Amino acid sequence: MIQPICLCGEPLQSGANYCTLCGREVRQICPVCFEERRLLHRPGGSPSSWCLARGELLNACVRCGRWLQTGISSCPDPNCGGVVEPVWPASVGKSPNGAGRTNGWQWPSVWDRHNPAHKAPVIGGWQSSSTVYAAFLAHGRLYAWTGDALLSPDPPGASTQDSRDAWRCWLGFGSDPEPAFAASSLAALLGGAAILAARNDFVVAGLYTGKAIEAVRMNTGTPIAHTASALYWAGWAEGAEGAALWYAPVSPVWRNTAAKRATQSTREMAPRRGSKMLIDGDTAYWVSEGGVLCALNCTTGEAATLTAALAGQHVGWCDARGVRTVTAGADGIRVALDPVVQDGLLREAAGGDGPLRDLFMADGLTAVVGDTVVTLDSHTGYVQGGGRFNGQWIAGAIAPAESEAPDQEPRLLMLTRDGEDGSLVALRPSSGGEEFVWRARGIRPIGLLTAGSMLSVVHDRGTVTIGT
Numbered sequence: 001m002i003q004p005i006c007l008c009g010e011p012l013q014s015g016a017n018y019c020t021l022c023g024r025e026v027r028q029i030c031p032v033c034f035e036e037r038r039l040l041h042r043p044g045g046s047p048s049s050w051c052l053a054r055g056e057l058l059n060a061c062v063r064c065g066r067w068l069q070t071g072i073s074s075c076p077d078p079n080c081g082g083v084v085e086p087v088w089p090a091s092v093g094k095s096p097n098g099a100g101r102t103n104g105w106q107w108p109s110v111w112d113r114h115n116p117a118h119k120a121p122v123i124g125g126w127q128s129s130s131t132v133y134a135a136f137l138a139h140g141r142l143y144a145w146t147g148d149a150l151l152s153p154d155p156p157g158a159s160t161q162d163s164r165d166a167w168r169c170w171l172g173f174g175s176d177p178e179p180a181f182a183a184s185s186l187a188a189l190l191g192g193a194a195i196l197a198a199r200n201d202f203v204v205a206g207l208y209t210g211k212a213i214e215a216v217r218m219n220t221g222t223p224i225a226h227t228a229s230a231l232y233w234a235g236w237a238e239g240a241e242g243a244a245l246w247y248a249p250v251s252p253v254w255r256n257t258a259a260k261r262a263t264q265s266t267r268e269m270a271p272r273r274g275s276k277m278l279i280d281g282d283t284a285y286w287v288s289e290g291g292v293l294c295a296l297n298c299t300t301g302e303a304a305t306l307t308a309a310l311a312g313q314h315v316g317w318c319d320a321r322g323v324r325t326v327t328a329g330a331d332g333i334r335v336a337l338d339p340v341v342q343d344g345l346l347r348e349a350a351g352g353d354g355p356l357r358d359l360f361m362a363d364g365l366t367a368v369v370g371d372t373v374v375t376l377d378s379h380t381g382y383v384q385g386g387g388r389f390n391g392q393w394i395a396g397a398i399a400p401a402e403s404e405a406p407d408q409e410p411r412l413l414m415l416t417r418d419g420e421d422g423s424l425v426a427l428r429p430s431s432g433g434e435e436f437v438w439r440a441r442g443i444r445p446i447g448l449l450t451a452g453s454m455l456s457v458v459h460d461r462g463t464v465t466i467g468t
């Protein structure tokens with residue numbers, strides 16, 4: 001345990017609530033239980049982001065370190081106003097905005113073959129005794145959906161069988177996953193909970209591992225598609241009256257997560273089962289079964305159509321400016337360079353051939369995965385390079401270089417399955433050069449997780465952790 005220090009640099013006496021030098025509050029009353037006092041958050045200083053009395057998640061202000069309930073996105077201190085966010089980076093696979101970035105994970109330049117200080121990746125892992133449907137990283141831990149439970153191996157990422165002391169959240173009878181969903185879209189993270197697309201309903205599971213927890217059903221009907229940001233969850237479900245659109249704000253008390261029906265949504269807006277929904281802040285996007293781009297504003301609860309029907313239209317990625325679409329047809333893959341505006345003209349760039357498998361966007365670079373990988377300048381659409389992948393595409397992520405790396409070039413991580421082998425390769429977009437990261441026989445990869453210093457391949461029998 002490191003000795004806590006005040007923002008002013010003064011070391012704090014044990015148990016002190018105020019700094020003896022500057023008078024600043026250094027231990028605040030917990031905003032959930034109002035019982036415990038907790039040290040203000042400092043990078044590397046606070047191991048738990050949970051209210052230990054109630055088992056609810058707290059977020060922290062990045063400037064002053066004040067803990068706040070989930071759902072508050074800027075610091076209420078008028079002298080601060082900093083951004084409030086979860087203190088641990090998280091990953092369910094593909095990022096909810098579709099950009100496929102790595103949540104703080106950087107490509108280690110020591111993994112480059114030509115680096116004089118080259119080191120091979122260090123492989124560890126966790127083995128499950130039953131089939132793993134999905135796994136994710138959140139709140140500094142690994143969670144996995146196996147059988148009818150969500151579990152978190154203890155200690156996180158340890159090379160053990162799932163032992164009896166591992167934490168479990170029972171999901172209820174018949175809570176195997178909805179089969180149309182890809183592993184990376186089964187779980188959506190919302191505050192201190194994960195919302196899981198089970199066969200007959202969305203299920204809300206608390207993630208606090210300090211006690212045994214039972215999940216609660218959302219009672220919306222069979223999941224069709226869903227997504228969540230730090231503030232809202234949005235999802236389509238097939239209920240007794242047909243397909244319906246639901247949304248829920250993040251709740252400081254995860255058990256109180258309650259879904260409301262969106263207004264002005266029609267059954268014709270429903271997406272194909274298992275298809276992708278994106279979200280940025282309070283706006284969710286999807287493409288209807290008939291090819292119409294649609295959006296939901298979760299602040300007002302209003303749904304709207306953004307384009308006419310267009311065959312082969314997909315959502316690509318989104319940010320505060322709007323959503324970029326990708327269209328795949330007989331004349332190849334076309335990537336929109338601008339966000340969609342109603343009745344506006346769209347600049348498009350050619351992104352190679354074949355069915356659209358994936359799309360990534362980071363630092364002005366767009367990588368399109370079809371039959372091959374084509375990378376484009378996100379602003380001009382000019383082709384920058386590309387590469388190939390072997391076997392069946394499973395998942396990927398676009399990783400920035402370390403700040404001290406000589407080339408400063410991002411890498412596209414490519415997780416594929418070739419016959420009985422799973423493999424992870426890093427592609428250098430400019431040259432098409434490849435760096436081998438991991439390969440194993442008889443492992444069926446289903447997803448790729450990157451958050452902070454963690455890189456994990458999820459497979460149907462556990463996870464493989466890859467470190468330096």
Ligand SMILES: [Zn+2]
Pocket residue numbers: 006007008009010019020021022023024
């Ligand atoms: Zn001080």
Ligand SMILES: [Zn+2]
Pocket residue numbers: 030031032033034035036051052053054
């Ligand atoms: Zn508390």
Ligand SMILES: [Zn+2]
Pocket residue numbers: 061062063064065066075076077080081082
């Ligand atoms: Zn603040």
